[in-house]
Amino acid sequence: MENILSVKNLTKSYPRFKLDNVSFDIPRGSIMGFIGENGAGKTTTIKSILNLIKKDSGTITLFGKENYENDVTINESIGVVFDDNCFQETMTIKDINNILKRIYRQWDENTFYKFMDKFKLPDDKTIKGFSKGMKMKLSLAAAMSHHAKLLILDEATSGLDPISRDEILDIFLDFIQDENNAILLSSHITSDLDKIADYITFIHEGKIVFSKSKDELRENMGIVKCGARAFNDMDKSHIIRYRKSNYNYEVLIDNRPEFMKHNNETVVERCTVDDIMLFYVRGEK
Ligand SMILES: Nc1ncnc2c1ncn2[C@@H]1O[C@H](COP(=O)(O)OP(=O)(O)OP(=O)(O)O)[C@@H](O)[C@H]1O
Numbered sequence: 001m002e003n004i005l006s007v008k009n010l011t012k013s014y015p016r017f018k019l020d021n022v023s024f025d026i027p028r029g030s031i032m033g034f035i036g037e038n039g040a041g042k043t044t045t046i047k048s049i050l051n052l053i054k055k056d057s058g059t060i061t062l063f064g065k066e067n068y069e070n071d072v073t074i075n076e077s078i079g080v081v082f083d084d085n086c087f088q089e090t091m092t093i094k095d096i097n098n099i100l101k102r103i104y105r106q107w108d109e110n111t112f113y114k115f116m117d118k119f120k121l122p123d124d125k126t127i128k129g130f131s132k133g134m135k136m137k138l139s140l141a142a143a144m145s146h147h148a149k150l151l152i153l154d155e156a157t158s159g160l161d162p163i164s165r166d167e168i169l170d171i172f173l174d175f176i177q178d179e180n181n182a183i184l185l186s187s188h189i190t191s192d193l194d195k196i197a198d199y200i201t202f203i204h205e206g207k208i209v210f211s212k213s214k215d216e217l218r219e220n221m222g223i224v225k226c227g228a229r230a231f232n233d234m235d236k237s238h239i240i241r242y243r244k245s246n247y248n249y250e251v252l253i254d255n256r257p258e259f260m261k262h263n264n265e266t267v268v269e270r271c272t273v274d275d276i277m278l279f280y281v282r283g284e285k
Pocket residue numbers: 014015016017036037038039040041042043044045
């Protein structure tokens with residue numbers, strides 16, 4: 001499968017933080033969930049991809065091209081949303097449409113106004129009177145109204161209520177029905193990623209812990225809850241991380257099918273993206 005975005009050994013240093021050899025790929029027709037705790041390096045990675053900050057080293061390839069910085073076609077093929085409002089508060093939807101129409105060669109006024117109707121955003125009010133969720137919907141609509149092929153969304157669903165999020169997630173799923181499109185979605189709302197992501201890239205303290213398909217994670221990883229004796233007897237080669245509370249252990253294991261073959265009386269629970277992140281960040285090795 002061809003990759004729409006490929007990040008190889010990306011490095012960027014700040015005085016107190018280093019993005020360290022970050023690598024991952026996003027195949028066409030897929031949604032990549034980008035997860036990690038606060039300060040893990042998600043926005044720094046995204047800004048490097050978008051050339052908003054200068055990387056120290058590494059290779060970023062978008063749509064098969066490495067040096068895309070001044071390539072208008074590539075830049076216009078990306079729809080970007082950050083978690084803060086990028087429009088002037090005094091503007092109305094009509095003003096925004098007029099401005100974006102001049103910026104994007106492929107601006108699609110029809111699609112934009114369809115989104116405005118769908119999201120019930122008033123076109124006579126200034127942005128100042130919009131709630132956080134309304135501003136977020138507006139930004140998402142703008143990102144999806146110029147025939148972008150890659151959406152890069154940094155915490156773009158964080159201000160939305162569960163109903164609006166569900167509506168947006170459906171729109172994302174629609175978007176990738178076109179096999180030439182893809183989405184990079186950084187989010188702390190891991191239940192959203194459980195619902196729609198095809199791949200998960202997990203970054204911790206500037207380093208990639210894993211970048212895998214969600215099916216692979218779901219099939220292979222599992223949680224065993226047991227007492228001290230069972231934990232001591234356990235084949236340690238399967239343990240990724242464990243958490244201990246009083247005399248009980250919760251253990252995140254890899255290769256669930258293999259583990260179950262040799263421990264057929266042990267219950268291995270399925271885990272969520274949230275569980276995996278919690279074990280990696282807070283569990284013991
Ligand atoms: N311009 C900068 N100068 C110095 N340090 C910076 C700069 N920008 C980011 N950092 C540091 O880089 C680290 C990673 O920040 P980043 O915003 O990439 O994290 P994040 O994973 O997006 O976090 P969050 O989930 O909170 O948005 C943080 O420690 C941050 O303080």
